[in-house]
Amino acid sequence: MSTSALDLAPVIPVVIVDDVESAVPLARALVAGGLPAVEVTLRTPAALGAIERIAAEVEGAFVGAGTVLTPDQAKAAAEAGARFLVTPGCTETLYGALVDTGLSFLPGTSTVSEVLRLRELGVREMKFFPAEAAGGAPYLKSLASPVPDVRFCPTGGITPASAPTYLALPNVACVGGSWMLPADAVASRDWSRVEQLAREASGLRG
Numbered sequence: 019m020s021t022s023a024l025d026l027a028p029v030i031p032v033v034i035v036d037d038v039e040s041a042v043p044l045a046r047a048l049v050a051g052g053l054p055a056v057e058v059t060l061r062t063p064a065a066l067g068a069i070e071r072i073a074a075e076v077e078g079a080f081v082g083a084g085t086v087l088t089p090d091q092a093k094a095a096a097e098a099g100a101r102f103l104v105t106p107g108c109t110e111t112l113y114g115a116l117v118d119t120g121l122s123f124l125p126g127t128s129t130v131s132e133v134l135r136l137r138e139l140g141v142r143e144m145k146f147f148p149a150e151a152a153g154g155a156p157y158l159k160s161l162a163s164p165v166p167d168v169r170f171c172p173t174g175g176i177t178p179a180s181a182p183t184y185l186a187l188p189n190v191a192c193v194g195g196s197w198m199l200p201a202d203a204v205a206s207r208d209w210s211r212v213e214q215l216a217r218e219a220s221g222l223r224g
């Protein structure tokens with residue numbers, strides 16, 4: 019069975035990289051702190067280069083691409099070395115492209131019908147986005163009884179304070195978040211702070 023990003027740690031860090039040179043030390047700090055699954059969002063021109071460098075140079079990292087919106091992005095991320103793909107929402111076209119890469123993926127959902135549509139296609143691991151805005155932990159808790167066989171990675175607005183509530187739910191495998199990468203720490207390349215925040219996040223449990 020292929021590795022699922024959901025099973026590696028309680029948190030998947032969501033990374034926005036502005037320069038490729040920072041990507042490797044940043045990912046090393048996350049891995050050292052206990053967060054091996056690293057989601058690099060395709061929101062910056064540096065993202066694909068960052069995925070490539072992390073895949074090649076950071077031992078222990080399981081690097082993925084986030085903010086995958088189009089089939090071309092799915093393909094480019096796979097070619098750059100991404101091991102998993104994350105999307106904020108899903109369409110039929112995008113779903114087909116995700117499957118075509120052969121990688122594991124977390125399609126974004128925020129309604130029960132979206133969850134059921136993907137479930138009909140055999141998907142059992144999904145992102146719940148934007149988690150806090152779309153109903154938060156109470157929403158996912160309500161889904162656990164009628165749809166017990168789908169596991170979620172809620173992402174969007176989650177903090178170290180709210181993460182344990184999500185992680186305590188039976189249908190939450192892990193959460194996604196960017197709080198271990200404060201903009202000022204990344205700008206000043208304070209990797210020891212990133213590692214420390216990652217370590218705290220990796221110790222979170224419900």
Ligand SMILES: O=C(O)C(=O)C[C@H](O)[C@H](O)COP(=O)(O)O
Nearest residue numbers: 084085105106173174175195196
């Ligand atoms: O890029 C994507 O695919 C997204 O769906 C959005 C991200 O998951 C959120 O931006 C998470 O960021 P925070 O809310 O800062 O934790």
